[in-house]
Amino acid sequence: MARKTILVCDNCGKEVDEAQGAVMRLSWSDARRGAKEADLCGECAGSMPGRQVARRGRRPKSASATE
Ligand SMILES: [Zn+2]
Incomplete structure (x- = not known):
């Protein structure tokens, strides 16, 4: 192949x-709605709204503090 x-x-x-x-993954708060994904080029990915998410496995101590 x-x-x-x-x-x-x-x-x-x-x-x-x-x-x-x-890949941008969007998950609805209502889990029944599932999720959707979008393939993005580097440029578009960089200009998408969103915040940096910590890698899985380690939880920062200040998680979900006041934004
Ligand atoms: Zn693009």
Whole structure:
């Protein structure tokens, strides 16, 4: 299976180089609604709203303090 999947940015429609790509995952508060994902190019990913999320496994002590 040598066929390469071409990833296209869901925001701007540009082809995404695998090394530059990103996936944005959106989870509804209401779990019944499930979740959705968007493939993004590096540029779009950088301009998306959102905050840095700590990697799993370690919980910062100041978690969910006043924002
Ligand atoms: Zn893009």
